Amino acid sequence: MRDFMAITKALSDPNRVRILLALRQGELCVCQITELFNFAPSTVSKHLSILHHAHLITSQKSERWVYYRLAEKKLAPVAVREALDWVHKSLGKTDEAAADAKKLKRILRTDLAVICAGQKC
Amino acid sequence: MRDFMAITKALSDPNRVRILLALRQGELCVCQITELFNFAPSTVSKHLSILHHAHLITSQKSERWVYYRLAEKKLAPVAVREALDWVHKSLGKTDEAAADAKKLKRILRTDLAVICAGQKC
């Protein structure tokens, strides 16, 4: 029950759901997501921490950045796997997800250092 | 997205999840759920209203009571059906659900009028 509620609480905020949808394009670091949503880095970090705590995403440090990605289907608990499937199946093709995906594609084409320079984080 | 968030917000409270688990035993009226959880009737009514608004449950008035039941699999939107499956599969066999189910069985054996008399609602 405890684990399950961590997942449902993580999913109860639309911006966290948007993050899960964005992560379908592959791993992303904090500043890329910050750029995508125009939120303060601390806000994004908090959202990622909540998603991580629910085991919906994993993190990995590489060079200067911390990359987050969706939990591996093979390794994740059943409840997590089904939650991710549910989110992606329900919202993967919405206009909102498409708009974010489009903006994200542009961000992914930009050098990370440039993005971070634009945010004085 | 709007509909989806209504569902995730509905699922983000443990007592509402408990209600969804309890409703697997069949339709229940407000005072039966009130008895099960020892909450004020107004609190239970609010929870049911939120679940109803998310289309996870339906209501039907009969005699003096309003009965709530799980949304019909055949009629419910896909997101609703999958949410209910997910909840029941993830938590249906937990100790917590079993304890509620046991208490609920006792309540279901009791006459409704007696239950309502015990709550001065």
Place this chain on the structure above:
DNA sequence: CATTCGTTTCGTCGTTTGACGAAATATAAT
């Protein structure tokens, strides 16, 4: 070894949530 820089933690502020009791509503019983 000091500095830089991406990220996280902390404290604050306004909003939302979940609980309650009191009052309103609507329906059944008398």
Place this chain on the structure above:
DNA sequence: ATTATATTTCGTCAAACGACGAAACGAATG
């Protein structure tokens, strides 16, 4: 019609939440 009664709505309160900026952290750079 009037009274009971099951449910809902409303107002209130404490706790949780989501946003932010400032400060702390920690790893790579100089």
